Amino acid sequence: MQQITILGSTGSIGVSTLDVLARHPDRYRVYALTAHSRVEELALQCERFRPQVAVVGSADAAGQLAHSLKQKGVMTVVEYGETALCAVASAGECDAVMAAIVGAAGLAPTLAAARSGKKVLLANKEALVMSGRLFMDAVAENRAMLLPIDSEHNAIFQCLPTLHQRSLSECGVAKILLTASGGPFRARAVETLDTVTPEEAIAHPNWVMGRKISVDSATMMNKGLEVIEAHWLFGAAPDKIEVVIHPQSVIHSMVSYVDGSILAQLGNPDMRTPIAHALAYPDRVASGVDAVDLVRAGPLAFERPDFNRFPCLKLAYDALLAGGTAPAILNAANEVAVQAFLDRRIGFRMIDRLIAQVMDRVPHGEITDIVGLLEQDRCAREAAYSFIQ
Numbered sequence: 001m002q003q004i005t006i007l008g009s010t011g012s013i014g015v016s017t018l019d020v021l022a023r024h025p026d027r028y029r030v031y032a033l034t035a036h037s038r039v040e041e042l043a044l045q046c047e048r049f050r051p052q053v054a055v056v057g058s059a060d061a062a063g064q065l066a067h068s069l070k071q072k073g074v075m076t077v078v079e080y081g082e083t084a085l086c087a088v089a090s091a092g093e094c095d096a097v098m099a100a101i102v103g104a105a106g107l108a109p110t111l112a113a114a115r116s117g118k119k120v121l122l123a124n125k126e127a128l129v130m131s132g133r134l135f136m137d138a139v140a141e142n143r144a145m146l147l148p149i150d151s152e153h154n155a156i157f158q159c160l161p162t163l164h165q166r167s168l169s170e171c172g173v174a175k176i177l178l179t180a181s182g183g184p185f186r187a188r189a190v191e192t193l194d195t196v197t198p199e200e201a202i203a204h205p206n207w208v209m210g211r212k213i214s215v216d217s218a219t220m221m222n223k224g225l226e227v228i229e230a231h232w233l234f235g236a237a238p239d240k241i242e243v244v245i246h247p248q249s250v251i252h253s254m255v256s257y258v259d260g261s262i263l264a265q266l267g268n269p270d271m272r273t274p275i276a277h278a279l280a281y282p283d284r285v286a287s288g289v290d291a292v293d294l295v296r297a298g299p300l301a302f303e304r305p306d307f308n309r310f311p312c313l314k315l316a317y318d319a320l321l322a323g324g325t326a327p328a329i330l331n332a333a334n335e336v337a338v339q340a341f342l343d344r345r346i347g348f349r350m351i352d353r354l355i356a357q358v359m360d361r362v363p364h365g366e367i368t369d370i371v372g373l374l375e376q377d378r379c380a381r382e383a384a385y386s387f388i389q
Helices: 012-022 039-049 059-072 082-090 104-115 125-131 133-141 151-159 190-195 211-219 221-234 272-280 311-322 326-342 350-361 370-388
Strands: 002-007 028-034 053-056 077-080 096-099 119-122 145-148 173-180 241-245 251-257 262-266
Touching: 002 012, 002 082, 002 104, 012 028, 012 039, 012 096, 012 272, 028 039, 028 082, 039 053, 039 059, 053 059, 053 082, 059 077, 077 082, 082 104, 096 104, 104 119, 104 125, 104 133, 104 326, 104 370, 119 125, 119 272, 125 133, 125 221, 125 326, 125 370, 133 221, 145 151, 145 221, 145 272, 151 173, 151 221, 151 251, 151 262, 151 272, 173 221, 211 221, 211 326, 211 350, 221 241, 221 311, 221 326, 311 326, 311 350, 326 350, 326 370, 350 370
Parallel strands: 002 028, 002 096, 028 053, 053 077, 096 119, 119 145, 173 241
Antiparallel strands: 173 251, 251 262
């Protein structure tokens, strides 16, 4: 019986994870659930899954949750704050951690899970984008198991040979092919993108996701962050990671080999598939997702991304090539810019311009510890806020 902590249980990944867990009560038990401020949703989850601990973002939220759980007769212990998040991610009773907190807020607890040698199911790509070598060193030094949850990276993981300390080239891998849907504006005239509304940007054609990640998909910053994540997860050089637009989202990613073979992982666009794969790895369990019907799926199309339409993707490649804290600066600027867009403070095409300005303004350094990393994150956010004002 595996005990699972879910960081970000009220988000789309958290909800999907609980759906998979509920299908296998003989294999999994929920140890802890966390959410920032969605107290009512978290209370309902606690009532159903009876975790030992629940963590929220503030003392006020903790008070509300504790009151609600007392009324329901649920004995879950309620905590709040980053220290509590790190505690449930590293607790001795916990076997695996689903890291699904969106953005930089997920870095500290995800790193705590890695340092505690947990099985880390990584859905928070920003944690790895920000910390890079620091995070991977923590995984290696503490013998943690790192399994990707992003559908693209999970697909690549399934298509790669077992590396066993060998490099990709030694395994005959020529290139990693990251697929992208192209989002809602793949075919929209570039000159009209200045007038895009938040409602249009979050209307993803294939996936049901949160607001922030939906905007990232519309700008393709999401794919840019995935390029950086793939570099660290698989040890792939930037020129060995290629993005291919695949509007149908049936092929989730591919691996190209030196003998001319390309291996692909196919499936319906449902995050329960990679979640179930990672939870049960190296076994397989039912996810609740039907196998893709290849006849009904119809023709599968592929396109190369246009950097004029998706400049955020180019900025991410630039940050990866620059190295050091450049990806952390990129991520911080993007988080601020996306929130400003959702708040209607800037236009859609100001997102990439704002990120570029911050990348030029904030000096890049080397990552030596989390304190210095978070200071770079703070400086980048301050620069982004100053540009908005």
